[in-house]
Amino acid sequence: MPIKLDANGPVMKDFHSENRCTWCDGCGNYGIWTGVKSALTELGIAPDQCLLCFDVGCHGNGSDKLKGYRFHGLHGRVLPFAAGAKLANPKLPVIAFGGDGASFSEGIGHLVHAVRSHYPITFVLHNNGNYGLTTGQSSSLTPQGQIMNTAPNSMPEMTLNSMDFIFSLEPTFVARAFSGDIKQVTSVLKEAIRHRGFAFVDILQACPTYNKFATHTMLLEKYYKVEDENHDTSDFKKARALAIDTSQRIATGILYRNENVPNFYERLVPRQGKTTTPVEEVEKFDVTELMRDFL
Amino acid sequence: MNRVSLKIVGSSGQGLDSMGDIVAKALKRSGYCVFGYREYPSLIKGGHASFQLDASNQKIESTETKVNVVIAFNHHVLEKNIPDLKPGGILIHSTPNWKFPTADQKLIDRLSLSIVYLPVEEILTKLGAKPVLTNVLLTAFVWAMLGQNIDTLKKMVGERFAKKKDLLDLNMRCIDEGSRLQKEHKLSVAMPKPKKEWEKCLMIPGSKAMGLGTVHAGVRVYAGYPMTPSSPLLSYIADIQNRTGMVIKQAEDEITAAQFVSGAMLMGTRALTGTSGGGFDLMSETVSLNAIIENPTVFVLAQRPGPATGLPTWTGQGDLLMAIGTSHGEFARCVMSVSNAEDSFYLVNDAFNIAEKYQISVILMTDKQTMEALYTEKPYDLTKIVIDRGSLVTDPAKLKKLKSTDRYDPNAKDGISPRWLPGAKAATYVAQGDEHNAEGSVDESADNAVQQMNKRMRKQDALKTALPEPELYRVESGKLKVESADWSPDVLLIGWGSTKSVVLDVLKSSGLTTQNSKLSIGYLHFTYLWPLKTEKFEKLTKTAKKTILIEGNFQGQLGVLLRQETGIKIHDRILKYDGRPFFYDELLNLISKHLS
Numbered sequence: 001m002p003i004k005l006d007a008n009g010p011v012m013k014d015f016h017s018e019n020r021c022t023w024c025d026g027c028g029n030y031g032i033w034t035g036v037k038s039a040l041t042e043l044g045i046a047p048d049q050c051l052l053c054f055d056v057g058c059h060g061n062g063s064d065k066l067k068g069y070r071f072h073g074l075h076g077r078v079l080p081f082a083a084g085a086k087l088a089n090p091k092l093p094v095i096a097f098g099g100d101g102a103s104f105s106e107g108i109g110h111l112v113h114a115v116r117s118h119y120p121i122t123f124v125l126h127n128n129g130n131y132g133l134t135t136g137q138s139s140s141l142t143p144q145g146q147i148m149n150t151a152p153n154s155m156p157e158m159t160l161n162s163m164d165f166i167f168s169l170e171p172t173f174v175a176r177a178f179s180g181d182i183k184q185v186t187s188v189l190k191e192a193i194r195h196r197g198f199a200f201v202d203i204l205q206a207c208p209t210y211n212k213f214a215t216h217t218m219l220l221e222k223y224y225k226v227e228d229e230n231h232d233t234s235d236f237k238k239a240r241a242l243a244i245d246t247s248q249r250i251a252t253g254i255l256y257r258n259e260n261v262p263n264f265y266e267r268l269v270p271r272q273g274k275t276t277t278p279v280e281e282v283e284k285f286d287v288t289e290l291m292r293d294f295l
Numbered sequence: 296m297n298r299v300s301l302k303i304v305g306s307s308g309q310g311l312d313s314m315g316d317i318v319a320k321a322l323k324r325s326g327y328c329v330f331g332y333r334e335y336p337s338l339i340k341g342g343h344a345s346f347q348l349d350a351s352n353q354k355i356e357s358t359e360t361k362v363n364v365v366i367a368f369n370h371h372v373l374e375k376n377i378p379d380l381k382p383g384g385i386l387i388h389s390t391p392n393w394k395f396p397t398a399d400q401k402l403i404d405r406l407s408l409s410i411v412y413l414p415v416e417e418i419l420t421k422l423g424a425k426p427v428l429t430n431v432l433l434t435a436f437v438w439a440m441l442g443q444n445i446d447t448l449k450k451m452v453g454e455r456f457a458k459k460k461d462l463l464d465l466n467m468r469c470i471d472e473g474s475r476l477q478k479e480h481k482l483s484v485a486m487p488k489p490k491k492e493w494e495k496c497l498m499i500p501g502s503k504a505m506g507l508g509t510v511h512a513g514v515r516v517y518a519g520y521p522m523t524p525s526s527p528l529l530s531y532i533a534d535i536q537n538r539t540g541m542v543i544k545q546a547e548d549e550i551t552a553a554q555f556v557s558g559a560m561l562m563g564t565r566a567l568t569g570t571s572g573g574g575f576d577l578m579s580e581t582v583s584l585n586a587i588i589e590n591p592t593v594f595v596l597a598q599r600p601g602p603a604t605g606l607p608t609w610t611g612q613g614d615l616l617m618a619i620g621t622s623h624g625e626f627a628r629c630v631m632s633v634s635n636a637e638d639s640f641y642l643v644n645d646a647f648n649i650a651e652k653y654q655i656s657v658i659l660m661t662d663k664q665t666m667e668a669l670y671t672e673k674p675y676d677l678t679k680i681v682i683d684r685g686s687l688v689t690d691p692a693k694l695k696k697l698k699s700t701d702r703y704d705p706n707a708k709d710g711i712s713p714r715w716l717p718g719a720k721a722a723t724y725v726a727q728g729d730e731h732n733a734e735g736s737v738d739e740s741a742d743n744a745v746q747q748m749n750k751r752m753r754k755q756d757a758l759k760t761a762l763p764e765p766e767l768y769r770v771e772s773g774k775l776k777v778e779s780a781d782w783s784p785d786v787l788l789i790g791w792g793s794t795k796s797v798v799l800d801v802l803k804s805s806g807l808t809t810q811n812s813k814l815s816i817g818y819l820h821f822t823y824l825w826p827l828k829t830e831k832f833e834k835l836t837k838t839a840k841k842t843i844l845i846e847g848n849f850q851g852q853l854g855v856l857l858r859q860e861t862g863i864k865i866h867d868r869i870l871k872y873d874g875r876p877f878f879y880d881e882l883l884n885l886i887s888k889h890l891s
Binding site for chain 2: 265
């Protein structure tokens with residue numbers, strides 16, 4: 001179905017950057033990159049109307065391959081930065097991107113508290129099952145038994161079941177997409193950006209250079225769309241079960257969604273009824289009354 | 296200077312703080328300048344804690360080691376604190392049938408101390424009051440002993456219990472009873488003549504002054520992780536959030552707090568975080584990130600002695616070199632330090648102005664002493680500060696003209712390029728953590744690396760030029776004044792941070808001036824510690840017969856910096872690193888020793 005765009009709104013070209021992509025041929029990042037630009041365009045969000053925050057990793061090398069207000073930070077730390085930015089100006093859509101290495105090792109604490117805090121931001125997990133940029137070490141999401149850089153005997157640690165972990169945190173929006181299906185990435189991202197609070201979007205992507213276990217072909221063959229099978233996205237238990245079990249098929253699409261939980265900003269008592277943002281409020285604050293407490 | 300001191304001693308959680316707060320404020324309202332100093336161990340209940348109040352009718356910002364009155368909340372005080380009393384001092388306690396060991400009794404006799412036993416438990420039972428009211432009873436007794444008007448105390452307590460009528464009546468009866476008991480005992484302490492000027496002053500700890508300064512400076516977001524002695528700042532700002540409308544985040548760790556405020560600053564608000572040494576270590580990588588993306592940020596670093604957990608509830612000045620050297624890579628930064636509550640109020644805005652003007656991180660240092668001590672200060676002048684957001688572009692017409700490459704333009708004057716905010720209708724850019732070109736795109740070429748490094752470091756030069764030289768203080772016929780560098784003292788004292796308060800009290804003391812009447816003494820105080828202005832120091836130290844460094848650390852860290860920048864080594868050093876601040880009488884003796 002063709003998407004009707006606002007005649008005065010942004011077009012894909014507005015996001016175009018002359019910087020050439022540096023990802024390997026066949027990298028899943030190309031699909032996600034295109035999906036992000038499409039989703040923003042279709043939502044009518046122009047490059048100067050959003051903040052895109054990138055963690056460090058192969059995906060982060062995309063920070064200067066599209067237009068938009070962008071930030072490229074430290075490894076593992078993208079979520080609290082994005083959250084602080086969003087709460088300073090809740091009117092601006094904020095999307096954070098991170099890989100499975102950063103998000104499930106160095107920055108896993110931030111991920112836990114971002115879900116728990118229910119910040120109104122979108123988090124896109126570039127899930128390629130390994131540390132690509134640092135040349136193929138195992139991440140906590142790499143399946144056991146794989147021979148990886150620094151793990152010639154495969155890693156001794158257990159693999160983390162990322163979806164089981166995420167669902168244990170009682171999230172309000174969980175989706176999964178396949179980077180090879182740009183249309184799906186686009187539609188899932190659009191809904192994630194529209195979500196009231198913290199949206200977790202796991203995008204399975206190929207890493208043709210280092211990931212020999214979840215290849216593009218394997219993902220293509222195993223993924224299916226839950227909306228095709230009448231999945232009820234309000235069914236938490238079912239969504240969790242679908243998300244966790246990837247042995248035969250991989251469930252993708254919006255798995256769980258709950259729009260009834262107020263987000264972090266909405267829960268802040270001092271912000272009730274305020275129409276301005278903290279960015280707009282920077283001016284001398286009269287502390288006469290507060291000073292009286294000390295007389 | 297005529298000063299009187301009382302020390303309330305007991306276990307943490309026994310109500311020492313509320314008694315200290317009440318007496319301090321009531322004394323202030325009665326016309327005294329009061330300085331409050333707390334010592335406590337790192338635990339919730341128990342241990343040996345104290346709250347000391349030093350009062351005078353003149354400006355006072357220091358603590359003496361010996362006091363006129365000790366108020367004992369338990370029997371451990373009777374075992375430990377007799378030596379804290381001055382000759383003729385008074386100890387008030389409520390431990391029945393206490394017998395002092397011979398050594399203590401000898402000391403009591405030699406110092407002619409008065410030991411007062413009050414049957415507090417019995418009295419409270421008679422009044423139908425719970426043991427928590429011990430502090431009210433004792434407060435009233437002490438208050439009467441100081442010869443003060445009991446109505447002032449009643450008014451204060453009335454304000455505290457305005458909403459709890461039944462408790463209020465009981466409190467009032469305790470006050471009457473305490474006052475009556477004092478008349479029985481006929482003990483009194485001579486207070487200096489009160490002065491009106493103190494009555495309208497604030498009685499405020501440095502942490503809350505800093506909180507007020509934060510709110511006043513237009514800071515709208517605060518994120519922090521609890522760690523003494525930065526916690527009182529977080530608590531205060533959180534407590535008043537419904538009156539300020541601020542966004543408050545108790546973060547999951549210090550890295551989060553640092554990243555959170557960095558994101559908020561990039562978006563364009565003013566956001567602050569505060570921590571202590573260990574937490575700051577965790578924040579340091581974020582400081583480096585802000586350097587390359589040229590994101591203005593302010594970090595409050597409230598010092599306590601390390602290494603590691605060290606002395607968590609004590610004070611020190613051991614983190615100066617850490618602040619100046621923090622994090623990887625070479626970059627411009629500003630390190631400055633408050634010295635008392637007044638500074639804590641005004642310097643927050645100054646820190647943000649510098650951060651925004653130069654698009655750098657500012658580390659605003661304080662310590663446990665400043666954060667938790669109680670100061671008597673004039674209400675802050677709310678016309679004084681000016682919010683300066685530097686080269687922030689918000690005008691739509693100007694925004695329209697901006698190019699992406701303006702954001703990190705390497706040719707910008709003083710390296711300070713225009714800054715505009717996400718969401719602005721303008722060309723976009725990347726706040727890029729990798730070395731980048733003028734628009735923030737990654738650029739690893741040799742030429743670009745040099746250009747961008749030069750751009751960022753030029754800001755350091757511009758800041759150094761703009762910063763004021765350290766302040767030179769002098770006391771002339773009992774009055775404190777700030778001198779120009781034309782005046783060259785015989786003795787030059789050098790310090791920074793909370794040391795200033797006690798140094799100035801010592802300078803004002805007749806003890807020092809009579810003893811060394813032939814010597815003129817000046818104190819050079821460094822508020823801005825990096826970049827370090829040294830012209831005044833070099834000039835004054837050349838003509839001074841003696842230069843003495845006074846610092847609360849082992850290495851004499853400011854001395855290390857001064858030597859690094861000027862080659863001048865300060866040989867006379869008074870260094871303290873036992874977790875305690877310099878005490879008035881202690882520092883007076885130490886300086887005198889260096890002068891004799």
